Amino acid sequence: MATLKEERYIGKNGTRLETVRGRISKLSPGYLYILPWVIGFLLFQLYPFVTSFIYSFTDFSILKPMSFVGLDNYKKMFTADRLYWTSLKATFKYVLIAVPGRLIFALFIAMILNMKLKCINFFRTVYYLPSILGGSVAISILWRFLFSRNGTVNVLLKALGIPPVDWLGNPNLALGTMGLLVIWQFGSSMVLFLAGLRNIPTELYEAARVDGAGSVKVFFKITLPMLSPIIFFNLIMQTINAFKEFNAPYLITQGGPLNSTYLYGMMLYENAFAFLKMGYASAQSWVLFAIIMLFTALAFKSSPYWTYYEDGGDF
Amino acid sequence: MRKGEVKKNTRLILSYIFLCILGIIMVYPLLWMFSASFKTNNEIFSSFTLIPKKIVTGAYSQGWKGSGQYSFGRFFSNTFIMVLPTVFFTIISSLLVAYGFARFKFRYKKPLFALVLASLMLPTEVVIIPRYILFNTLDWLDSYLPFIIPAAFATHSFFIFMLVQYIRGIPKELDESAVIDGCSSFKILTKIIIPLCKPAIVSVAIFQFVWRWNDFLNPLIYISSVRKYPLSLALRMTLDVTDTIIWNQVMAMSVLSLIPPVLLFFFTQKYFVEGIATTGLKG
Numbered sequence: 044m045a046t047l048k049e050e051r052y053i054g055k056n057g058t059r060l061e062t063v064r065g066r067i068s069k070l071s072p073g074y075l076y077i078l079p080w081v082i083g084f085l086l087f088q089l090y091p092f093v094t095s096f097i098y099s100f101t102d103f104s105i106l107k108p109m110s111f112v113g114l115d116n117y118k119k120m121f122t123a124d125r126l127y128w129t130s131l132k133a134t135f136k137y138v139l140i141a142v143p144g145r146l147i148f149a150l151f152i153a154m155i156l157n158m159k160l161k162c163i164n165f166f167r168t169v170y171y172l173p174s175i176l177g178g179s180v181a182i183s184i185l186w187r188f189l190f191s192r193n194g195t196v197n198v199l200l201k202a203l204g205i206p207p208v209d210w211l212g213n214p215n216l217a218l219g220t221m222g223l224l225v226i227w228q229f230g231s232s233m234v235l236f237l238a239g240l241r242n243i244p245t246e247l248y249e250a251a252r253v254d255g256a257g258s259v260k261v262f263f264k265i266t267l268p269m270l271s272p273i274i275f276f277n278l279i280m281q282t283i284n285a286f287k288e289f290n291a292p293y294l295i296t297q298g299g300p301l302n303s304t305y306l307y308g309m310m311l312y313e314n315a316f317a318f319l320k321m322g323y324a325s326a327q328s329w330v331l332f333a334i335i336m337l338f339t340a341l342a343f344k345s346s347p348y349w350t351y352y353e354d355g356g357d358f
Numbered sequence: 359m360r361k362g363e364v365k366k367n368t369r370l371i372l373s374y375i376f377l378c379i380l381g382i383i384m385v386y387p388l389l390w391m392f393s394a395s396f397k398t399n400n401e402i403f404s405s406f407t408l409i410p411k412k413i414v415t416g417a418y419s420q421g422w423k424g425s426g427q428y429s430f431g432r433f434f435s436n437t438f439i440m441v442l443p444t445v446f447f448t449i450i451s452s453l454l455v456a457y458g459f460a461r462f463k464f465r466y467k468k469p470l471f472a473l474v475l476a477s478l479m480l481p482t483e484v485v486i487i488p489r490y491i492l493f494n495t496l497d498w499l500d501s502y503l504p505f506i507i508p509a510a511f512a513t514h515s516f517f518i519f520m521l522v523q524y525i526r527g528i529p530k531e532l533d534e535s536a537v538i539d540g541c542s543s544f545k546i547l548t549k550i551i552i553p554l555c556k557p558a559i560v561s562v563a564i565f566q567f568v569w570r571w572n573d574f575l576n577p578l579i580y581i582s583s584v585r586k587y588p589l590s591l592a593l594r595m596t597l598d599v600t601d602t603i604i605w606n607q608v609m610a611m612s613v614l615s616l617i618p619p620v621l622l623f624f625f626t627q628k629y630f631v632e633g634i635a636t637t638g639l640k641g
Contacts, residue, residue: 072462072543073458073461073463073464073467074458074464075458076457076458076459076462077455077459079454079510079511079512080455083508083510083512083513084473084511084512086511087485087489087508087513088477091487091489091492092480092484092485092488094488095487098488105491105494152380155373156377158370160373160374166377166381169385170381170384171623172384172388172620173384173388175619175620176388176572176616176619176620178569178572179572179574179615179616179619180574180590180593180594181593182387182612182616184593184597184608184612185387185391185609186387188609189387189390194403195390198403199406202406227384227387279479283479283481286481287481287483289574289575290574293574294574294597311483312575312579316490321487328483328486329484331481331483331484332480332483335481336479
């Protein structure tokens with residue numbers, strides 16, 4: 044504790060004698076506090092990260108000793124594994140359905156709630172609830188039941204005189220049905236948008252009104268630009284989450300029908316832990332990583348063109 | 359003017375109607391699940407109403423028996439044994455690290471913090487195979503250590519980030535005057551920072567609790583014996599074991615599994631909504 048007491052504190056600019064003790068104490072406090080993270084990062088993040096890159100060039104499996112196979116895993120993925128392409132396509136489609144669907148819906152509802160309505164807290168709570176529960180196994184099971192051939196949604200349609208729809212059995216609809224589960228959880232994005240909307244200075248709107256701008260113009264010229272940093276962040280996080288989706292395909296459709304919902308996360312899991320092709324799965328996980336990085340880089344690169352930061356973008 | 363007011367009022371009323379309908383659609387699946395757990399199996403497949411024709415509670419008593427060998431009582435306590443220490447250690451470790459980043463100057467602080475942020479984007483999928491091998495070597499598989507130990511080393515970097523943002527908002531003058539009074543930095547953390555951080559700490563606790571409670575992929579990989587199954591795995595098992603799924607029992611156990619997160623949400627909503635709105639991120 045003695046060294047802690049002698050630490051140099053930010054903002055205190057006293058000169059001190061360069062003693063050994065002084066040097067140690069100069070080093071210690073900040074490092075000491077972040078030490079758990081340093082160890083955790085090295086052991087549970089960096090080491091596995093590097094190792095998985097190495098595995099991706101091997102035929103690693105816990106059943107037998109591994110040997111290096113060069114780029115074979117990557118070659119196989121892109122040239123010989125037709126299921127890989129199926130999965131990649133399904134994953135992109137899923138991302139394209141789920142992420143914009145969720146964000147647009149969240150923004151739409153946030154704008155309505157922002158009209159100074161009463162009971163806003165009540166609605167916010169109700170809409171937020173699915174975001175908390177949506178990731179659970181229980182909800183995946185529920186979805187599987189609700190949208191099954193003789194599930195509740197079809198019972199409801201029948202009562203309205205609409206012929207039943209094979210939500211999860213039709214390869215053209217199954218992905219969309221899973222996307223609905225993501226859109227159902229729009230609440231958490233909505234809360235963020237709502238907070239953002241409240242931070243937009245009302246003078247901006249007043250000035251626009253004085254200038255005679257219509258509500259569409261106000262939306263595109265004021266609301267959207269002012270919200271763009273929040274949209275940007277949500278877009279990145281939601282896209283990453285959607286690319287990794289595992290529960291929905293694994294629990295609701297098992298990747299079917301006709302592999303139309305065989306998403307990337309499920310393929311990775313099966314290759315690694317069901318077929319024990321861990322080298323191959325590592326290579327696939329690195330391609331996923333590359334896709335996510337590419338997307339993030341694109342988003343960051345393009346952001347100056349479509350996001351607006353009042354402080355000039357100190358992100 | 360009056361015409362404009364009428365128009366405004368109709369718009370308001372329409373908005374309320376829309377929001378109410380949407381609210382019903384949003385909670386309908388949840389309410390349906392709750393009511394299905396009191397329905398007979400035949401009725402589950404034939405009606406969409408929320409009030410059971412005949413209320414039966416057998417689904418709960420039968421479903422609770424679980425795999426026969428292990429009941430849902432076991433799976434519930436397993437989940438708590440897995441989740442609570444993970445949440446606890448996440449809070450402690452993230453607080454220490456966030457304090458370090460937010461309040462001290464040291465070399466390489468910027469690149470190190472950039473690494474914290476970068477690890478937010480690192481998909482678990484990339485590291486999960488080597489982690490599995492590592493935990494296998496350490497003989498941690500089929501225990502809750504793969505959840506608890508990494509949490510104790512602040513690997514849930516989202517929470518570090520969240521707390522750093524929060525601590526930065528606490529005026530530095532407070533700790534500076536404490537330094538003059540001769541407080542050690544650790545004492546400043548416990549006496550000044552932590553009490554002021556309470557809302558953020560509660561947010562961390564809630565989010566981490568809900569996420570770990572719902573987690574399915576990690577237990578699926580690390581836990582293999584039924585005796586140690588958390589709820590997420592136990593629920594999936596109810597779909598697997600029997601060839602004809604007894605849906606009302608599955609629904610009953612699903613309802614029970616959602617109760618802790620739902621209760622937590624209703625008692626702490628203030629923090630929930632503020633937590634994400636003020637620290638700004640994720641969802």
